[in-house]
Amino acid sequence: MKPNLLLPVLLFVAHSFAQTTEVISLDYPQLQPLLHQNSETVQVVNFWATWCAPCIKELPYFEELNKLEGVEVLLVSLDFPKHKQKRLIPFVEKHKxxxxxxxxxxxxxNYWINEISTTWSGALPATLIYTQNRRGFYEQSFTKDELFKEVKSYF
Incomplete structure (x- = not known):
């Protein structure tokens, strides 16, 4: 390899490794503390999957919401385990x-769906919004205006 090509190749390889996205897999007992944080911020937990078109449509609204002060967003993927490496992680990277x-x-x-909300049928998308004093569960997709209005009602 020519010396003048070596540096760009090394930089590309280093950049590729630096861009690796980590998405940890949790079972419900590991996820549970993230659904019951005692925090001053509004916690927004969205249950979604890469195969769910309404979920994908509303993801940009959650991304925008995540930029607001006083709001924390957690996106919980329910993708099949065999799709984590081939679909989920590439999706997260592609959409940044x-x-x-x-x-x-x-x-x-049957256990954890009921634990999250007794009103949840298991359908996606679904969103849990909570603070120290209030908790709401929404088995629906949101428009941007609906989502922001609902979250603002928690302040």
Whole structure:
């Protein structure tokens, strides 16, 4: 390899490694503390999957919401485990998601769906919004205006 090509190749390889996205997989007991944080901020937890068109449509609204002071967004992917490396992580990288993304891998849906909300059928998208004093669960997709209005009602 020519010396003048070596540096750009090394920089490209180093940049590629630096861009690796980490999405940790959690079972429900590991996720549970993230659904019950005792924090001054409004916690917004969105349950979604890369195969869910309404989920994908509303993700930019959650990304924008995540930029607001006093709001923390957690995106909980329910993608199939076999799709984590081939679909989920490339999706997160392609769309440059800045919100924290975790992958929920727990086969006991009958338990954890009810634990998250007794009103949840398991359909996606679904969103949990909570503060120290209030908790709401929404089994629906949001428009940007609906989402921002709902979150602002928690302040």
């Amino acid at each position: 998601l800045q919100s924290r993304v975790v992958h929920l891998y727990d086969e006991d849906e």
